Amino acid sequence: MSRSEVAIVTGAGSGIGRATAELFASRGYRVVVNDLSAESLKWVDASPDAQSFLALPGDVSAGDHNAALVEAAVKHFGGLSVSVLNAGMVGTLPWEDPGAVEKFERIMAVNVTGVVHGIRHAAEVMKKNGTGVILATASTSGLRGDPGNYAYNASKAAVFNLVRAAAVDLGVYGIRVNGVAPGPVETGITERLKGLPGAMDEMAKRIPLRRWGQPHELAEAFFFLASPAASFITGTTLMVDGGHSAHAAHFDLRDKA
Numbered sequence: 228m229s230r231s232e233v234a235i236v237t238g239a240g241s242g243i244g245r246a247t248a249e250l251f252a253s254r255g256y257r258v259v260v261n262d263l264s265a266e267s268l269k270w271v272d273a274s275p276d277a278q279s280f281l282a283l284p285g286d287v288s289a290g291d292h293n294a295a296l297v298e299a300a301v302k303h304f305g306g307l308s309v310s311v312l313n314a315g316m317v318g319t320l321p322w323e324d325p326g327a328v329e330k331f332e333r334i335m336a337v338n339v340t341g342v343v344h345g346i347r348h349a350a351e352v353m354k355k356n357g358t359g360v361i362l363a364t365a366s367t368s369g370l371r372g373d374p375g376n377y378a379y380n381a382s383k384a385a386v387f388n389l390v391r392a393a394a395v396d397l398g399v400y401g402i403r404v405n406g407v408a409p410g411p412v413e414t415g416i417t418e419r420l421k422g423l424p425g426a427m428d429e430m431a432k433r434i435p436l437r438r439w440g441q442p443h444e445l446a447e448a449f450f451f452l453a454s455p456a457a458s459f460i461t462g463t464t465l466m467v468d469g470g471h472s473a474h475a476a477h478f479d480l481r482d483k484a
């Protein structure tokens with residue numbers, strides 16, 4: 228791979244984003260990494276590929292921060308080939324919560340508006356180059372409802388269709404747009420479940436592969452979709468979920484009938 232490949236990865240302070248940034252850097256990319264705080268991006272200093280990273284903390288729900296990420300990629304690394312719009316937040320939200328609408332709007336601002344800003348700013352540079360790949364993190368939670376999770380469900384459902392619509396609009400410029408939809412993956416977002424007795428095992432039983440995913444397994448999917456091996460793939464979201472979304476969650480009656 229040529230050293231000219233440059234990527235942005237948002238939400239790279241931990242979990243899937245960090246694993247993706249590390250994988251891209253280890254395979255020759257230079258990477259602008261984003262997360263909310265400088266503290267969460269300190270890991271880049273200790274990386275064997277430290278020279279390949281530029282850390283730029285900020286909130287992806289702000290348009291000007293997305294502009295700054297693209298500007299940093301161009302200014303420091305000379306271009307932008309791939310943008311991985313991965314930052315996201317969860318939030319269980321009772322319908323009765325008096326602050327439900329504000330919390331809903333915040334989740335939508337990060338998980339949906341953040342992706343819209345990211346697409347707009349990346350596309351500006353990629354259009355001029357006549358090539359580029361934009362990737363976004365959806366979720367199996369965007370396919371159906373989870374208890375108390377309607378804001379996250381709605382936001383991730385939006386990502387599936389944003390990917391399709393952006394691919395329709397940007398294909399003419401040589402820009403591919405795809406998503407990756409993780410199922411349950413052991414990251415910062417799911418850390419709190421480890422404190423709930425039996426929760427991790429209970430979830431694993433609902434996954435055909437009978438285990439949680441690991442961040443590097445998502446990173447490989449992003450790398451594939453960014454690569455020339457995926458040159459005719461656009462407008463799709465790849466399920467990387469151990470079969471979680473393939474399961475209709477019905478009882479197993481095979482030994483009971």
Ligand SMILES: NC(=O)c1ccc[n+]([C@@H]2O[C@H](COP(=O)([O-])OP(=O)(O)OC[C@H]3O[C@@H](n4cnc5c(N)ncnc54)[C@H](O)[C@@H]3O)[C@@H](O)[C@H]2O)c1
Pocket residue numbers: 237238239240241242243244261262263267285286287288313314315316317337364365366367368408409410411412413414415416417
């Ligand atoms: N872990 C899972 O089971 C799972 C499943 C489906 C989808 N996802 C999605 O994967 C993506 C990555 O999450 P993860 O599982 O690696 O969790 P994570 O908590 O380890 O990483 C998410 C990162 O995004 C950052 N972030 C949150 N809001 C931000 C903002 N406004 N601006 C910039 N950064 C922000 C967080 O600080 C955090 O470091 C998210 O979009 C999440 O919704 C995760």
